Amino acid sequence: AYTISVTASNTDLLPDGEINGNITISVPLPTGTSVDSLYPWYVVTVDNVKTYVEELTKVASAEGMIAFQIGHLSDIELLTEQPETRAVANVTTSGSTVTPYTDLAEAITAAGSNGGTVDILVDGSIDIGEAEFVINHDVTINGKGGTIFVTVVKGTDEKDTGNIAFNVTGGATFTLNNVNMTIDGTENANFAANGYDGTAFNVGIGSKLVINDSTVLVYNIERSTTAGGGYRASFEINDSHVTFQGIDGNAANGGNWTIKDDSILSLENVGSYGLSANSITTENSTIYASNVGYSAIYAYKSIDFGANTDVNIENCGTKLPYISEG
Numbered sequence: 001a002y003t004i005s006v007t008a009s010n011t012d013l014l015p016d017g018e019i020n021g022n023i024t025i026s027v028p029l030p031t032g033t034s035v036d037s038l039y040p041w042y043v044v045t046v047d048n049v050k051t052y053v054e055e056l057t058k059v060a061s062a063e064g065m066i067a068f069q070i071g072h073l074s075d076i077e078l079l080t081e082q083p084e085t086r087a088v089a090n091v092t093t094s095g096s097t098v099t100p101y102t103d104l105a106e107a108i109t110a111a112g113s114n115g116g117t118v119d120i121l122v123d124g125s126i127d128i129g130e131a132e133f134v135i136n137h138d139v140t141i142n143g144k145g146g147t148i149f150v151t152v153v154k155g156t157d158e159k160d161t162g163n164i165a166f167n168v169t170g171g172a173t174f175t176l177n178n179v180n181m182t183i184d185g186t187e188n189a190n191f192a193a194n195g196y197d198g199t200a201f202n203v204g205i206g207s208k209l210v211i212n213d214s215t216v217l218v219y220n221i222e223r224s225t226t227a228g229g230g231y232r233a234s235f236e237i238n239d240s241h242v243t244f245q246g247i248d249g250n251a252a253n254g255g256n257w258t259i260k261d262d263s264i265l266s267l268e269n270v271g272s273y274g275l276s277a278n279s280i281t282t283e284n285s286t287i288y289a290s291n292v293g294y295s296a297i298y299a300y301k302s303i304d305f306g307a308n309t310d311v312n313i314e315n316c317g318t319k320l321p322y323i324s325e326g
Contacts, residue, residue, distance in 0.1 A: 001043075001077045002027060004070075024059060026067040030078065035061060039079045040068040044087075044100050052083040053090070053100045054121060088126060092117045104128055104148070111139045115172075120144040120179075130154065130186070132163060136170035143179035143214070152198030152221060154186035163198040169228070171206035179214040185221030197222045197248075203255055205229035210236045219245040227254030231278040231301070237263045237285075245269060250276050251292075259285045260306075273298055274316065286310040293319035 004025060005012060029035065040056040056076070061067035066078065087100035089107040093116040101107035104120075105128050111118050115137030120126070123145045132153040153163045165183055168174040183200040200218040203209050207229055218224040224244040227233035233255035243266040244251040250273040257277045259265055263285040267274040274292040280299045283306035289296035296316040297303065305311065 001075060003075050004073045006073065022069045022071050024067055024069050025076070026061055026065050027078075029064055029066050033078075033080070035066050037080060038066055039082055040066070041077050041079055041083065041086075042070065042072070043075050043077050045075065051100045051102060052077075052086040054087070055082075086122075088120065088122050090119045090121060092119065105131065105133075108133050108139070108141070112136065115139065117142065120146070120148075122146060125149065131165045133166050135166060135168045135172050135174045138173045138175075140175040140177060141179055142177045145178075145180070147180040147182055150181060150183045150200075152183065152185050152200065155197045164202045164226075165198070165200050166209075167202045167204075168207045168209055169202075169204035171204075173208040173210060174201075174203075175210040175212065176214045176216070177212045179211075179216070181214070182217045182219075183221070184219055199223045199226050202226045202228050203233040203235065205232045208234040208236065210238070211240045211242060212238045214240045214242075216240065216242045217245065218243070218247075221246070222248045223253055224251045225253060225255070227278070230254055231256065234258070235277075237265060239263060242266070243268065244274075247271060250274075252276055254278060257281070259283075259287070261285070264288070267292055267296065272319075280304065282306055282309045284308040286312070288312045289316055290314045292316040294322055295320070 041052045042054040042056060044051045044053055056068040056070050058068045085102055087102055088104050089101050091099050091101060091107050091111050093114060104126050107118050112133050112135040118141045120143050125147045127149040129151055130153045131150045150165050152165045155163060166174060185198050198221055200221060201209050224247055235255050236258045239261040241264045245268040247270040249271055251267050251270045252275045255277055256279045258281045260283040265287045267289040270292040273294045274289045274296040276298045279301045281304045296313045
C-alpha cells in the first residue's frame with residue numbers, strides 16, 4: 001500500500017481526492033509478483049473500514065516496476081485479486097468533500113439530505129430495489145452507461161397510493177445526466193382494483209426535474225410524474241428519450257414542461273391523461289402518444305409546439321368525454 005502526494009515549496013500540487021488530470025505513478029514490483037498479477041486500486045479507509053473506489057489503469061512500465069495512472073491522489077493498494085465489494089458511487093458536496101458509497105441508495109439519500117453530485121463509478125447495471133427518496137437539496141446524478149433499476153415502495157393498504165420514488169421538494173433541482181433509469185411500480189396487494197400504485201417523480205413548489213442526455217423508462221405504475229408545486233413545478237427534458245408505459249392514471253399530472261434538443265417523449269397505454277400540464281413548450285423533439293384513455297396532450301395554460309416538433313397520436317381519447325364522478 002502507498003500514500004502518494006506531490007508537493008512543491010510546501011504546497012500540495014494534487015490535493016487528496018481532487019481530480020487534477022492524469023499523472024503516472026511508478027513503484028517497484030513487490031517480491032514474487034508480476035505486472036499482470038496485480039490490480040492497482042484507489043482505496044479510502046473510514047473508521048477502519050476500507051472502501052475500494054476505483055481500479056487504476058496500468059501503463060507501460062520499466063522492468064521490475066509497475067506503473068499506473070491516477071487523476072487524484074490518496075491511498076493506493078496493489079491487490080493480487082479483485083476486491084469482492086467496491087464503491088458504486090461517489091458523492092461530492094458543495095464543500096468539495098468526496099465520499100464513496102458501496103450502496104447507491106445510501107449515496108442518493110445522503111445527497112438528497114445535504115445536496116451534492118452523485119457520480120456513478122461502475123458501468124454495469126445497479127438494482128436499487130424499493131426506493132422512496134426525498135430530494136430537498138440540489139442533486140445531480142452522473143451516469144456511466146449501466147441501467148439503474150428502481151422500484152416504487154409498495155403500498156400498505158387500500159388508501160396508500162401515494163408512494164413516490166423521487167420526491168423533489170423545497171425548491172431543489174434534481175438532475176439526471178447520461179443516466180439510464182428504469183422505474184417500475186409495485187402492485188398494492190390490499191387493493192387489487194387499483195393496479196400498480198405509486199409515483200415515479202413528484203416535483204414540489206419551486207422545484208425542478210431535469211433529464212439530460214438520458215434514457216428513462218417508467219412503467220406499470222399509477223402516475224409517472226406529479227406536480228405537487230402545480231404551476232410552480234418544472235420538468236425539463238433535453239436530448240433524452242423518456243417513456244411512460246402502462247400507466248393506470250395520468251402519465252404526467254401538472255407542472256411546466258420543456259422538451260427540446262432531439263428529445264423523444266413516449267406515452268404508451270395510459271389509463272387517463274397523457275402529457276397533462278400547466279404549460280408545454282417543445283423544440284426539435286418528438287412526442288408519441290398511443291392508447292391514452294383521455295386526452296393525449298392537455299395543458300391548462302398553453303401549448304407551444306416550436307420548430308421541428310413532431311407529434312404522433314394514435315388511438316387516444318377513447319374514454320372521452322370525461323364524466324366527473326364528483
